[in-house]
Amino acid sequence: MAMAGLYRRVLPSPPAIDFASNEGKKLFIDAIQAGTMEGFYKLISYFQTQSEPAYCGLATLSMVLNALAIDPRRKWKGPWRWFDESMLDCCEPLEKVKAEGISFGKVVCLAQCAGAEVQAFRTSQTTVDQFRQFVKKCSVSDGSHVVSSYHRATFKQTGTGHFSPIGGYHAGSDMVLILDVARFKYPPHWVPLTLLWEAMDTTDEKTGQQRGFMMISRPRRDPGLLYTLVIV
């Protein structure tokens, strides 16, 4: 008697390396020692599971906003102000995202609406070397994080377009750690940066545009402070 539904998927490896495997741990420790996991600590502290099959973009963004300690300026539950997917409703109705997922452009819109500073690039507007520079830059501090929008097929994974944050960089092997928010499906895993570039350099059939990546940071000017100045 088969049980209904699915319990995870086997991670195709290669090309990916499971974060919790011996090889994954070795990459992790090497990268820590090289100073390219400095963004990991904050980001992993807020690692979350997408709460709906089509909420990868919302979960990714919520995780990054919490890691950057950006205040949503409104209550989530009880007395607490906190980001989860349900708080990210200012660019696209949640019901629509639930049914259809979300585009690259709308995730950029949501990040800005939440008060973050965003630099976004479709693969057509940049190069793999520039992408590597952004990944490196984010890996050596905890002030900015890279979000990637890619197609899973490049990694032989099931599914199509997906969003997840990048949790760190291993320079020796030129690999990045994907903190996959579909945690019910795949564990966090390392992939070659050039392969992630290929996976981003694909077309989103819904919008007809290429995928890409964005670097999300705390705003240079605190919107809270600005607000205070304005109302005084």
Place this chain on the structure above:
Amino acid sequence: MAMAGLYRRVLPSPPAIDFASNEGKKLFIDAIQAGTMEGFYKLISYFQTQSEPAYCGLATLSMVLNALAIDPRRKWKGPWRWFDESMLDCCEPLEKVKAEGISFGKVVCLAQCAGAEVQAFRTSQTTVDQFRQFVKKCSVSDGSHVVSSYHRATFKQTGTGHFSPIGGYHAGSDMVLILDVARFKYPPHWVPLTLLWEAMDTTDEKTGQQRGFMMISRPRRDPGLLYTLVIV
């Protein structure tokens, strides 16, 4: 004009050390090199936020069950079988937990009901040295995890009784890493093991019983296999 609600709390330090601080990172790297963070990789991969102010016990358990790759044997969302707090409803009605929280005994009941193997100890039944042995044992493998039930006041934290998993051990300083599931309030933090013992050695006023800890493991015999044998 004050904004409604709260954006996190400042972690009282000492006694706690923020995981993402320089001192916290140093403890982490030392502990990795000493081999006492082996449970961390799986556990952190499923770190989650309690979705209700009184769901600390449910979020803690859900995290540990996912880290142990225990199959809930029923669907969560879409085709996926996966634990979140809403799946943990077999020992106490969720509405009651939402309103009142959950006792140590009911968390043990839920872990067993979910198919895990549990060894549970109230502080009155064991010693700080035995507790340290369990923490050490779990820190060197990823087959079992320790869940602690404690009172926050011992750490000068706001709030009362709380549950969270232990993410690792630093032998040199005798400190444990608490993966606090109230992530909207405090980040993950290191605390002295003996102080955590004191925080567990307190009385839950609702039940009149002492708090304590439990070690949760994958079942020795796969319940799926057992089920198959029974229905054949």
